[in-house]
Amino acid sequence: xxxxxxxxxxxxxxxxxxxxxxxxxxxxxxxxxxxxxxxxxxxxxxxxxxxxxxxxxxxxxxxxxxxxxxxxxxxxxxxxxxxxxxxxxxxxxxxxxxxxxxxxxxxxxxxxxxxxxxxxxxxxxxxxxxxxxxxxxxxxxxxxxxxxxxxxxxxxxxxxxxxxxxxxxxxxxxxxxxxxxxxxxxxxxxxxxxxxxxxxxxxxxxxxxxxxxxxxxxxxxxxxxxxxxxxxxxxxxxxxxxxxxxxxxxxxxxxxxxxxxxxxxxxxxxxxxxxxxxxxxxxxxxxxxxxxxxxxxxxxxxxxxxxxxxxxxxxxxxx
Amino acid sequence: xxxxxxxxxxxxxxxxxxxxxxxxxxxxxxxxxxxxxxxxxxxxxxxxxxxxxxxxxxxxxxxxxxxxxxxxxxxxxxxxxxxxxxxxxxxxxxxxxxxxxxxxxxxxxxxxxxxxxxxxxxxxxxxxxxxxxxxxxxxxxxxxxxxxxxxxxxxxxxxxxxxxxxxxxxxxxxxxxxxxxxxxxxxxxxxxxxxxxxxxxxxxxxxxxxxxxxxxxxxxxxxxxxxxxxxxxxxxxxxxxxxxxxxxxxxxxxxxxxxxxxxxxxxxxxxxxxxxxxxxxxxxxxxxxxxxxxxxxxxxxxxxxxxxxxxxxxxxxxxxxxxxxxxxxxxxxxxxxxxxxxxxxxxxxxxxxxxxxxxxxxxxxxxxxxxxxxxxxxxxxxxxxxxxxxxxxxxxxxxxxxxxxxxxxxxxxxxxxxxxxxxxxxxxxx
Numbered sequence: 001x002x003x004x005x006x007x008x009x010x011x012x013x014x015x016x017x018x019x020x021x022x023x024x025x026x027x028x029x030x031x032x033x034x035x036x037x038x039x040x041x042x043x044x045x046x047x048x049x050x051x052x053x054x055x056x057x058x059x060x061x062x063x064x065x066x067x068x069x070x071x072x073x074x075x076x077x078x079x080x081x082x083x084x085x086x087x088x089x090x091x092x093x094x095x096x097x098x099x100x101x102x103x104x105x106x107x108x109x110x111x112x113x114x115x116x117x118x119x120x121x122x123x124x125x126x127x128x129x130x131x132x133x134x135x136x137x138x139x140x141x142x143x144x145x146x147x148x149x150x151x152x153x154x155x156x157x158x159x160x161x162x163x164x165x166x167x168x169x170x171x172x173x174x175x176x177x178x179x180x181x182x183x184x185x186x187x188x189x190x191x192x193x194x195x196x197x198x199x200x201x202x203x204x205x206x207x208x209x210x211x212x213x214x215x216x217x218x219x220x221x222x223x224x225x226x227x228x229x230x231x232x233x234x235x236x237x238x239x240x241x242x243x244x245x246x247x248x249x250x251x252x253x254x255x256x257x258x259x260x261x262x263x264x265x266x267x268x269x270x271x272x273x274x275x276x277x278x279x280x281x282x283x284x285x286x287x288x289x290x291x292x293x294x295x296x297x298x299x300x301x302x303x304x305x306x307x308x309x310x311x312x313x314x315x316x317x318x319x
Numbered sequence: 320x321x322x323x324x325x326x327x328x329x330x331x332x333x334x335x336x337x338x339x340x341x342x343x344x345x346x347x348x349x350x351x352x353x354x355x356x357x358x359x360x361x362x363x364x365x366x367x368x369x370x371x372x373x374x375x376x377x378x379x380x381x382x383x384x385x386x387x388x389x390x391x392x393x394x395x396x397x398x399x400x401x402x403x404x405x406x407x408x409x410x411x412x413x414x415x416x417x418x419x420x421x422x423x424x425x426x427x428x429x430x431x432x433x434x435x436x437x438x439x440x441x442x443x444x445x446x447x448x449x450x451x452x453x454x455x456x457x458x459x460x461x462x463x464x465x466x467x468x469x470x471x472x473x474x475x476x477x478x479x480x481x482x483x484x485x486x487x488x489x490x491x492x493x494x495x496x497x498x499x500x501x502x503x504x505x506x507x508x509x510x511x512x513x514x515x516x517x518x519x520x521x522x523x524x525x526x527x528x529x530x531x532x533x534x535x536x537x538x539x540x541x542x543x544x545x546x547x548x549x550x551x552x553x554x555x556x557x558x559x560x561x562x563x564x565x566x567x568x569x570x571x572x573x574x575x576x577x578x579x580x581x582x583x584x585x586x587x588x589x590x591x592x593x594x595x596x597x598x599x600x601x602x603x604x605x606x607x608x609x610x611x612x613x614x615x616x617x618x619x620x621x622x623x624x625x626x627x628x629x630x631x632x633x634x635x636x637x638x639x640x641x642x643x644x645x646x647x648x649x650x651x652x653x654x655x656x657x658x659x660x661x662x663x664x665x666x667x668x669x670x671x672x673x674x675x676x677x678x679x680x681x682x683x684x685x686x687x688x689x690x691x692x693x694x695x696x697x698x699x700x701x702x703x704x705x706x707x708x709x710x711x712x713x714x715x716x717x718x719x720x721x722x723x724x725x726x727x728x729x730x731x732x733x734x735x736x737x738x739x740x741x742x743x744x745x746x747x748x749x
Contacts, residue, residue, distance in 0.1 A: 123521040185521060
């Protein structure tokens, strides 16, 4: 299998071989995934929720970092495609015995794996794995460090398209801890590729990475200005360990200035939608009345997430 | 052994020579340049037609990995790599395990190196015990054992008061201190330059401020203590400007950069290439261009390889977890020639930065080929193009960012003390 050195996710035909990051993927590839997911949303609502696209294939959930939600949605998606799913929580098995990531992967590959779903605390780990696996194995990044969470970015795009249609007419705000967020990076790359003309990032300077404007976004330290007339508000999760320390003084102060309340949401367009990748910190980055309010599309995001992961896995298996 | 090096283009920057001239060697020394001394009859004639004859290279940072890291590299493998790269004198940093903080360790290293009879090894002693930044080492004892300077290598100096005392103590004896400017708190757990690439890749970042704040502390302490300071491995544009200004004010500081930083930038990390995980980090193109300009105008005195052979096991891990560093002693010459060619500088300037200038920083009589000087010589073919194949490098470390790159300039002969130690791909005195 020849992979493009300029973008090692693509094969010689420009088709997706691994899904590692949304950066550098052509719009056609993103739209193909969204369209395929649309056909699976129907499946997930049928009485018999299975299709045989991955029958006989072995999908390994390789989670080097704990996760319940993402792992579960990948597992459900793989099972609905009729794949055999093997879940491995590596942080409590071989890694604690000192085995290297590549040794773990080589051992699992020897068990006839067809696809690895990888989550790792270090940015770039899925690239390293993709570089070293046999050419017929596909790697899906399920979140690596601060770098990327491509299926989350895709399900967010699906949600936006579902409610808002055309990306080229939208003003989108991403709010919170941009610095540490792999979700924000994937959202930004997907939105710029899909032609969104105005992407705003909102947060205190301690949580904004340097040169973030080079990703094609506008920076708004003031949330009230940043939310003005936006069509989509994407909230990010604030990790517990960041709430008190040198980056932020307290969760209370963060909530006051960067938490999404009904008052602040009123500055956005009246029909603006609110997304959150979960799990939410109610009363820190988002108020319950907004999270459960009529503009929230947070639960549909989860449903679409399964369809997106089915789409990604079926496309990879078909290429 | 009397050797006649014939018909080569002699480049000896210290003596201002760049012309075709023969060299005559006897008893380990240069006995004549140009015309043969009366009655000279050579045991061996080396035909250097079409080649360049220059002083053996002096490399300010070659990690030999002994003691403690023999699984990564050994004295044997790295000394062979050095002479294959035309390096005849090298300084090794104290970041071994244990660190070079005791005279016995230094004597052992000198003894092992001398027995190999290849390049001259000049150990840099640890400035503090175990490089921990707390207790001073017995610097005078270490000097007597063979240390030429003192440094913390890559270990941070968290306590400025200890740093000041270390400089005062070194200044008492006139010992040079080599320091790599990096504020440990600002560097944190960073692994890449704090710029666009680290932002895109989500890598923990090291801002340039970590370098310039530490550098400003060092320059002020240099002025206050009168210590002889050498700034090692500068990486930022602002750092170059500060050193330029300090030199203009008359502060006796010298400065080097690793050759990688003259060619590579953060962009070369690409998709998390662990071979571009270096310390200091590769910075922006603007920083790289400022380093090249500083090298050209002499603000930066010397280029070194910052040779760091790393075991494959600790490079084949995610970028941030990979051990920093690149192998490079075999590439110092061609990469220096590449910099000079790209900067449209004469060959003699390139050679000066890797011979006479670093020799002056080390305080050794090397890096020139005057009559009477030790016959440490490098002969290379400046038109020999070759491709870097990591597997073909002699260093035990195959970790190079230049895999597959075509370079120009290849060593054909290396002489140390008048002995041919390397000739056309063969190590001679094994």
